[in-house]
Amino acid sequence: MTRSEPRFVDAILDWPGTWFLARLALVGAYLLGGIVKLTDWPAAVAEQAHFGMNPPYFWAALTIGIEIVGPLLILTGRLVWLGAGMLGVFTLFAAFTANAFWTMSAGQERFMATNAFFEHVGLIGGFVLVALVAERARRRA
Known part of the structure; x- marks a missing residue:
């Protein structure tokens, strides 16, 4: 099977440090x-x-x-599902608490809160992905 990505991308994705650095970027x-x-x-x-x-x-x-605790679980690779779950629920709670854009009238504040809310949703997706990748790697080991 031929790969479609350039060699440098393949090298980055195959480098063992990429997995740790990606998790650090997510939880830092x-x-x-x-x-x-x-x-x-x-x-x-x-x-x-x-x-x-x-x-x-x-x-x-x-x-x-x-x-x-959540980031340390993710970074150490131990109970990644728990760390990701902790941070995902926390992030969802924070999004609803700090960025309730639906309660604001139109304007700059609402615009910024809307962006922040959906950025939090994106982070939650990242936590789901890190848990999925860790679980698949655990099953292959």
């Missing part, structure tokens, strides 16, 4: 966010209060846990 913002929140607890609590989450201390702690 979450991991960094969790670390930043962990090192600035008052700001993490204030962020939750800003979005109306009560009690904000509980939601800040839960957010930090998800944003650190």
